[in-house]
Amino acid sequence: MSYVPDFTVVYMSTACEICGPLAWLNAAGVTLAYAVGTIVGGLIIGVICGVILLFPLYYGLPMLVYGYVQFFRCTPLLVQIVWFFYALPMVGNAVGLGINMPAWMAAGLGLTLYMGAFSSEIFRAGIMSIDRGQWQAARALGMTYLQLMRRIILPQASRRMVPPFVNQSVLQLKNTSLLYVVAVPDLMYTSSVMTAFTYRPLEVYTFVALLYFLMLYPMTVFSKRLESRVDN
Amino acid sequence: MTTEMSLQTADAMIRITDLHKHYGMLEAIRGLSLEVRQGDVFFVIGPSGCGKSTLLRCINLLEEPTSGTVQVGDDIMRFGKGHRMPSGRVLSRYRTHIGMVFQQFDLFPHMTAIENVMEGPTVVKRMPRHEARSLASELLAKVGLSDKEKVYPRHLSGGQAQRVAIARALAMQPRVMLFDEVTSALDPELVGEVLEVMRKLAEEGTTMVVVTHEMGFASEVGDRLCFMDSGLIIEEGKVADILARPENPRTQAFLARFHDTAEALRA
Numbered sequence A: 001m002s003y004v005p006d007f008t009v010v011y012m013s014t015a016c017e018i019c020g021p022l023a024w025l026n027a028a029g030v031t032l033a034y035a036v037g038t039i040v041g042g043l044i045i046g047v048i049c050g051v052i053l054l055f056p057l058y059y060g061l062p063m064l065v066y067g068y069v070q071f072f073r074c075t076p077l078l079v080q081i082v083w084f085f086y087a088l089p090m091v092g093n094a095v096g097l098g099i100n101m102p103a104w105m106a107a108g109l110g111l112t113l114y115m116g117a118f119s120s121e122i123f124r125a126g127i128m129s130i131d132r133g134q135w136q137a138a139r140a141l142g143m144t145y146l147q148l149m150r151r152i153i154l155p156q157a158s159r160r161m162v163p164p165f166v167n168q169s170v171l172q173l174k175n176t177s178l179l180y181v182v183a184v185p186d187l188m189y190t191s192s193v194m195t196a197f198t199y200r201p202l203e204v205y206t207f208v209a210l211l212y213f214l215m216l217y218p219m220t221v222f223s224k225r226l227e228s229r230v231d232n
Numbered sequence B: 001m002t003t004e005m006s007l008q009t010a011d012a013m014i015r016i017t018d019l020h021k022h023y024g025m026l027e028a029i030r031g032l033s034l035e036v037r038q039g040d041v042f043f044v045i046g047p048s049g050c051g052k053s054t055l056l057r058c059i060n061l062l063e064e065p066t067s068g069t070v071q072v073g074d075d076i077m078r079f080g081k082g083h084r085m086p087s088g089r090v091l092s093r094y095r096t097h098i099g100m101v102f103q104q105f106d107l108f109p110h111m112t113a114i115e116n117v118m119e120g121p122t123v124v125k126r127m128p129r130h131e132a133r134s135l136a137s138e139l140l141a142k143v144g145l146s147d148k149e150k151v152y153p154r155h156l157s158g159g160q161a162q163r164v165a166i167a168r169a170l171a172m173q174p175r176v177m178l179f180d181e182v183t184s185a186l187d188p189e190l191v192g193e194v195l196e197v198m199r200k201l202a203e204e205g206t207t208m209v210v211v212t213h214e215m216g217f218a219s220e221v222g223d224r225l226c227f228m229d230s231g232l233i234i235e236e237g238k239v240a241d242i243l244a245r246p247e248n249p250r251t252q253a254f255l256a257r258f259h260d261t262a263e264a265l266r267a
Ligand SMILES: Nc1ncnc2c1ncn2[C@@H]1O[C@H](COP(=O)(O)OP(=O)(O)O)[C@@H](O)[C@H]1O
Pocket: B023, B026, B028, B046, B047, B048, B049, B050, B051, B052, B053, B054, B055
């Protein structure tokens, strides 16, 4: 009475209505698009917020950014995604703004802001890690603020930021799987639908785990390489 | 005020008048005035924490003085009520006339020795790269490091790194050079090579302000020397005079400690 695995369900188009390689390809495309989109968006937010935190011009603004960063770091991502998907449109209506944000965007916004919060910390920590002596040596040469940032601080800081940023990006790609709760047709959601059709959770989820692994493993190897290059 | 006026000499390269620097409640500099003539080597000695670094950092405005006047060449900067820290461009231009060398070298680790030296001229003065390269080459030769042009700072000894740092400051062709305990972080056997470079600069007539604990070096190359304590200049004069016959009891005590340790080391 032992279970006989049947992996044909993961690649046979005939196994179910939505089964087959094309379905996986689409799903992988959705996952990658969300990962890349939210990572790039988060990075931009992170740099902007990092700059505001590092060089406060108006007192209120850094407070606001600090609040945002801490809030997104200290609430579960799943809660954020669900909130943005269900609650944000309601808030929008209530305020009378009538934000008609498409569902896919609302779902991605949570992920983007999450990445932004962590990116701003990475960016801020990277800049802060540069020795005070570097700043004063550059100033003593007569460099303006932009010159010393561009020539002295950022070249050194960006090298240190790359490994934590790659790590955060790996996490981010994995975290896109949480989007399945709001029915974004990514890898995870597609797997759950296939499972519902085929009753083959072992095969389907094993396969999807393998897919995630194949996408991320090269990234972590790349990250390790960079780390060792930064060290020496 | 009248005594201050009478102190003024026509050929002063650096003139500091009634300088105050406060860090919160702490008064690091408390109404200090001094003049350094063009071509002079001016030594600053004093116990740790008396404000020597703060004084140098106020001269090139790495620190914003709380009040007072700082003049280098014909650039005059006033601070205090009604005066604001000059804008970035003005500050930048002002600092190009002042070279500074730090205790920890602070070379740019992502650049080779020659790139470190070229950085100021190319970025700040927008000198063409080939010109900057030959200038940097010349300066590295001057500090005895022609063979280290392509070497990154992490592969240099402390003494070599400090000599590159001196070349980097010289590359801006400053009117004055400030040295803040530039040999204090070095192994004893590496101190000599750095002092040798500074001696050469002194002989060429470079105007220098040197904070150091190397009394022997001061008496060899110094023109004038001042003793600082708790944010003030206690005594100032010819190097030989002060080292041999200090008048103020605090100067005497400070120098006596030095002679004691020097003798203890020799014994
Ligand atoms: N950035 C700063 N913030 C607060 N206090 C400072 C700062 N820099 C120096 N000080 C204080 O000012 C005084 C003079 O310091 P410093 O000029 O470094 O002394 P020195 O170089 O003679 O050892 C010390 O009491 C020091 O603690």
